[in-house]
Amino acid sequence: MLPIIKARPVRALLLASALLLPCACAAQQVSLRVTAQEGTEPKFIPAGPDRIIGLCVDIFRTIERIDPGLVFIGDQRWMPLIRAYHELSMQQHDALCGVQRNVERERKYLYLDPPLFPIHYMLLVRSGDDVVVNNWDDVRKLGKNGVVLANRGFATTDFLLALGGLQINASATDPAMNLQKLAAGRARFFLHRSPGLSGLIARAGVAGKVRVLPQVMYTAPLYMVMGRHVDPAVAARVRRALEQMEKTGELARLLKKWD
Template identity: 25%
Template sequence: MHVFWWKTLSVCFWLSLCLPAFAQGNDSNEKTLTFVKQNSKPKYFEANAEGLCGEIYTLLASGLAEKGVEVEVLPMVYPIKRILTMLEDGRANVFCGAGRNAERELRYIYSSRPVYSVSNVVSARDNSKYTIDSIADISNKKLIVAALFGSSSGRWLRSHDGLRISDKYHSPDEALLALNNNEKIDLFFYHDLGLNYLTKTTYTSLRVLPVKFRTVSQWLIYSKHTTAQSVRLLEAQVSSITKSGELKRIQEKYL
């Protein structure tokens, strides 16, 4: 019996020494943070660090380097569903350009302030004769509207009854190519940042209709695997580039 109690006391003693160290380690900042890019132009470009969020990443990386934290921006671009999974399982720490909803708030850490705002619009074939002033017009005309799989835009569309929605597309290019080729969709519902750019540079036989359906803020989100200290450093950098006017300069360049 004395041997049993001695072993128990020994274990408790060593745990009392180790647990504070573990807690301190969990609150320390990582030496490297992994940032991830979406397959969404002009938020990101695969070949370089340009794009609205690409330039925000560059500013954040510069400030974090001064604090001894390196930033690794993964070179590939990914669909939003893959990105959210990567954040949730800890393969990535930071993503720029996320919409906000209650479900995501449970899974990720949101920045304390948005980094920009976009408005939802629709694109159509240039030879189409549609006059769209509201969501009801899309429903009444029985038009098939495309959206990205797993996107907040797609969920918003599904909150409206009577719409014919095709949200199987994994990238804006995939949806716009289908629209361009008249593949059983009439409209593509997306944000003005992306559609204005893509219809001017790539899909010139498509046009963006003038109606805006809603304006939403876009945020940085952090993986819950990211330590509290690293989140504080990230938030300090967001505050810094906001106060300096650097964030506004990037916003005005792309929006």
């Protein structure tokens, strides 16, 4: 009589076969198209003719380290902010770093939690101006003597318009240009965000000519946003990396580095 050989359970055979095959669950390599947004320091800062540094560049590199299957490309190429938003909505880019919420953008882009960092909006005046501002009513009372410069295409302008009763000049798209207009006396105030003000003032060549008023006029969180054409599984991977950065304190550390 031949010996009886018991068949191995099918489950065991499948497991043994799986161990011999490469892991099918490895995360897929994905390139995400981004750009460096002009006039948004400390998110993006020029560091020479061919190099861009800053908070968002560090955030991209940290996400890549956490999830090596994600690669951000394009952060060494400058682009005006308005065009960057447009190209994301037209699916020519995949993500933007450091975006403030508003109704129009909510319809176009996918916002990822957690927020990257908060920004504080401050008023700047000429160095010799002794004006005292505690709130927006103080600015309104100045009437035509209280014109506020803002940047076209930035969320700042929408915020000022929503406040009502303010004299606003948003003809410039470059914060450095608005600083020069302020220093030349073409308006009373310039509203811009911190962190990054001191570096912007120095690079605009107006150090000693303008000063930052101490009152924070409003605070808002900035987010990583993705185009709605991006695969939800890819957006989820970016979100998980950001969650890990928040949990480990990496987001706070990077903000402190560039504050």
